[in-house]
Amino acid sequence: MQYQEYTQSEYNFEECTKCTICTAYCPVMQVNPLYPGPKQAGPDGERLRLRDPGFFDAALKYCLNCKRCEVYCPSEVKVADLIQSARIRYERTPPKVRDYLLASTDVMGKLARPVAPIVNFATRQQLTRTAMDVTLRIDRHRTFPEYSARGFEGWLKRRKKEQAAFPEQVAYYHGCYVNYNYPQLGKDLVKVLNAMGVGVQLLEKEQCCGIALIVNGQSAQARKKALHNVESLGKAVESGLKVVTTSSTCTLTIRDEYPSLLEVDNAAVRDSVLMATRFICEKLEQGATLPFRNDFHKRIAYHTPCHMARLGWGIFSQRLLQMIPGVEFTPLEQTCCGMAGTYGFKKENYANSQAIGAPLFDQIRAVNPDVVACDCETCKWQIEMSTGYKVENPISILAEAISDNGKD
Amino acid sequence: MRYDTVIIGGGLAGLTAGIRLQKAGKNTAIVSTGQNALYFFSGCFESIQEPTPEIQSLFSEAGIRLHYSPGVRLMPMGTFKESALALEDVSLFPSPKFGRKVLIINFMAYHDFFSSFLAEGLEKQGMECRIRFLNLGDLAQPELGPNQMRAVQIARKMDEVWDKVVQEVRVLLKDEDTVILPQVFGLNDATIPERIRQGIPARVVFAATLPPSVPGIRTQMLLKKRYEVLGGTYLMGDRVTGAHVYEDTVQNVVTKHLDRHYLEADNFILASGGFFSKGLDSNPFKVYEPLFELDMDYNTDRNAWYDPSFTNHQPYMGFGVKTDADFRPSRKGVPVKNLYVIGSILGETHPELGCGAGLAIRSALKVANLITEPHAVPGVYTE
Numbered sequence: 001m002q003y004q005e006y007t008q009s010e011y012n013f014e015e016c017t018k019c020t021i022c023t024a025y026c027p028v029m030q031v032n033p034l035y036p037g038p039k040q041a042g043p044d045g046e047r048l049r050l051r052d053p054g055f056f057d058a059a060l061k062y063c064l065n066c067k068r069c070e071v072y073c074p075s076e077v078k079v080a081d082l083i084q085s086a087r088i089r090y091e092r093t094p095p096k097v098r099d100y101l102l103a104s105t106d107v108m109g110k111l112a113r114p115v116a117p118i119v120n121f122a123t124r125q126q127l128t129r130t131a132m133d134v135t136l137r138i139d140r141h142r143t144f145p146e147y148s149a150r151g152f153e154g155w156l157k158r159r160k161k162e163q164a165a166f167p168e169q170v171a172y173y174h175g176c177y178v179n180y181n182y183p184q185l186g187k188d189l190v191k192v193l194n195a196m197g198v199g200v201q202l203l204e205k206e207q208c209c210g211i212a213l214i215v216n217g218q219s220a221q222a223r224k225k226a227l228h229n230v231e232s233l234g235k236a237v238e239s240g241l242k243v244v245t246t247s248s249t250c251t252l253t254i255r256d257e258y259p260s261l262l263e264v265d266n267a268a269v270r271d272s273v274l275m276a277t278r279f280i281c282e283k284l285e286q287g288a289t290l291p292f293r294n295d296f297h298k299r300i301a302y303h304t305p306c307h308m309a310r311l312g313w314g315i316f317s318q319r320l321l322q323m324i325p326g327v328e329f330t331p332l333e334q335t336c337c338g339m340a341g342t343y344g345f346k347k348e349n350y351a352n353s354q355a356i357g358a359p360l361f362d363q364i365r366a367v368n369p370d371v372v373a374c375d376c377e378t379c380k381w382q383i384e385m386s387t388g389y390k391v392e393n394p395i396s397i398l399a400e401a402i403s404d405n406g407k408d
Numbered sequence: 409m410r411y412d413t414v415i416i417g418g419g420l421a422g423l424t425a426g427i428r429l430q431k432a433g434k435n436t437a438i439v440s441t442g443q444n445a446l447y448f449f450s451g452c453f454e455s456i457q458e459p460t461p462e463i464q465s466l467f468s469e470a471g472i473r474l475h476y477s478p479g480v481r482l483m484p485m486g487t488f489k490e491s492a493l494a495l496e497d498v499s500l501f502p503s504p505k506f507g508r509k510v511l512i513i514n515f516m517a518y519h520d521f522f523s524s525f526l527a528e529g530l531e532k533q534g535m536e537c538r539i540r541f542l543n544l545g546d547l548a549q550p551e552l553g554p555n556q557m558r559a560v561q562i563a564r565k566m567d568e569v570w571d572k573v574v575q576e577v578r579v580l581l582k583d584e585d586t587v588i589l590p591q592v593f594g595l596n597d598a599t600i601p602e603r604i605r606q607g608i609p610a611r612v613v614f615a616a617t618l619p620p621s622v623p624g625i626r627t628q629m630l631l632k633k634r635y636e637v638l639g640g641t642y643l644m645g646d647r648v649t650g651a652h653v654y655e656d657t658v659q660n661v662v663t664k665h666l667d668r669h670y671l672e673a674d675n676f677i678l679a680s681g682g683f684f685s686k687g688l689d690s691n692p693f694k695v696y697e698p699l700f701e702l703d704m705d706y707n708t709d710r711n712a713w714y715d716p717s718f719t720n721h722q723p724y725m726g727f728g729v730k731t732d733a734d735f736r737p738s739r740k741g742v743p744v745k746n747l748y749v750i751g752s753i754l755g756e757t758h759p760e761l762g763c764g765a766g767l768a769i770r771s772a773l774k775v776a777n778l779i780t781e782p783h784a785v786p787g788v789y790t791e
Contacts, residue, residue, distance in 0.1 A: 033553020
C-alpha cells in the first residue's frame, strides 16, 4: 500500500517498539560490558546520529554482525544493518595493519599459496604466533586455517570438459576459503552434484565477497568487489544458470549486504544465488536421487551458523542431513560460536569470543557426536579449536555418504 | 515442503497448537517473525479461572510447572490482581495482605525493579516493609556494565550464583515472614526458584521486573524445545508474506526467506498475534488483517477506535478477525475451509475464552482438537 511506502524509514528503524527482545539475544551484550547492545547501538543510537553524527559511539566496533538481533526482532528492524551502516558512515579511525591483513582474504591466499607449506609451518609455531600477538594483536591462541598448495579453481578448470558433459549445469561461487584453504569442500560439492547429473562451472571471474572488508572499515574496497561479483554473477545468471555456494556468510553478503550496506544493486542475481544444500534439497524434492551408501553410520550434531539463521535456510541443511541413511541427527540449540569471521582473531576480542561460544561448546561436548555439521568455515575453526571435535560442511558429509564413482 | 499443518506465528498460541498437533502424530511447521508476547509474560494465565488439567499436563510435559490456587497476585507496582493459574514461581495469595513483615531485596544500580513502589503498595495493605540492596559485583565477577543491568543479563549471572543470594538474604533476614526478590531467577534452569524457596526460612515471593520477562523467556524456550523434540519444524526469523488461496481453500503460504519454496499443508493456523506482532494492522482508513485480508469484526468509525483517556479500556484492543464457532474466518463473506484463527489476533471476538494467555491457549487447544478429531465435531470440513 502506498501509504506504507512513504512512511517506511531506512532499515525500518522507526518500527522499533523498544521491546528489548534483541538485548536478550545479542551474544556480545552478555559478555562485554563495553558494548551498549543492539537496541542502543542500533535504532536508539540512530535517532541521535541522524541529529548529530557526533553521537557515534566507537563501541559499535564490538558488534560482531551475527545478526541474531534481526532474527529475533518481532518488528523486522534491521538492527545489525543499522549498526554496520553507522560504522560505514561515521567511523573515522583508520583500520590497523592487522585489519588490512585479516580482511584481505584473497590477497593473502594468493601470496600464501605458492609457499603454502612454509606458511602453514610458520603459523603453527608458537614463536610466530607470539610475534603476531605482540606486533599485530592477532591472538596467539588462534589456530590459522592452513593454505592449500593447489587451488580449487585450477582443479575444476582441468575438468572443464568432463563437467560440461552433464545434462544440467550450475555455476559455483566457491569463495576464498575453498580456493585457498580447503579445496576438498569444492571437490565434495562437485561429487554430489555430479551424482545428481549436474555439472559444475566456475564463474567467469569471482572475487572475495567482501564481508571481511566491510566489518574491518574498508567498505570502499568491498564495494569494488561487490560490483565486480554482481557483474560476474550476472553473466552466469543471464545464461540461465543458478549459482550455488557452500559458505553461509558469502551467501548472505552477496544476497543481502550488497544492497543494504554497499548500495550495490543485485536485483538481477539475488534470487539465483543459493546455498548448495537448498539447491540439492529442492532437486531431491522434485524427484532427483542420490546413490547413498548402505554402510554409512554417523552421529551428527548440526550447528546453525548465525548467517544461515539470518538467511532462514538452516532447514535445508538439516533436512538434507536427516535424509542420509545411517545418520543419527541432533540439532544444536541456536547460539553464536563467537568467531564471527575475523572478529575472534583479534586480541582484544579473543576472551569475549570464547565466552560467547562457551554454551555451544558445552552442548557439543554433551551430545558427543562423531562430527559437527556446519555451513560456515569460521565457525568450523572456532569449534574445532575450542572443542577438539571435527567439523564438516553438510556437503562434505553428503559426499562421504554417497557411493564413489571411482573418481577423485 | 509439505506438512499436515502450517502454523503462522510462534507465540503461546502457535506453540500450544503445534505441541498438541505433534503429540497427535501430525507433521507441522511454525513460521515466526521474531520473538513474541511471551517476552512480556507475567507468568499468570489471568483469564483462566477454573482448574485445567489438560493445560497443566501439556505444560508439565514441557518442563513448566503450573499451580492452580485462585486468589490474587502481586503486580510490579505493589497493587494486586485476581488470578488463579500461574507458573510455579509466581505466587498467588488468598488475599492481598499475605504477610506481616516483608523484606524486599533489590540490586544496586538496577533500574528495572521498583522496590519502593512495591513497599508503598504493601504498606497500604498493612504490611511493614524493609528494602535492602545487594551489590551484584560482590556476588559475581566480572561485574555487569551499566548496559547489562537488565533482567536477562542479571538472570544469566543468577543461574550461576543464586545460592550466594540465598546466603545474603539469610544474613539480612530479621523477623520478616516474607522476602520479595526480583524475578531474575531460573532462566535456564526452572528448578532454581524452588531451591531458593527451600533455602530461605521465610515465604519467598518473586516480583516482576520490567521486560524482558525472565519467566516468559524461560516458558518460550521450554515450549519451543518441547515442540522441536516432538518433531516440529520451527522457522525462526522468517515471515509469511503471502498465500495462495484457491476458491475457499488455502493451498500454500509463501515466506520471505523460502520465497519460491512454498509451504503446503492440509490445514493452516493463523496465530500471528495482535497489533504488536502485526497480526493486525491499521492505517487512517481501516483496521485489517494484512496476510489473507480476512473479514474483521471492528467499528469502522475511526473516532470510536480510541478512548481519549489513556488508562481506560481502548476499544481497538477488542477488534479482531471475525470467525465462526470453529474459529474459521471468511474473506469477503466466503468462509475459508482449512484456515483457523487463534490467539490475540481474535481480539475480544470470543469473550468466553478470555484474553491474553488464556485466549491463546484455549483457542489453540480447541483448534488442535478440531484438526485432529474432525469427525467428533459435526460440520467440520476434512480433505
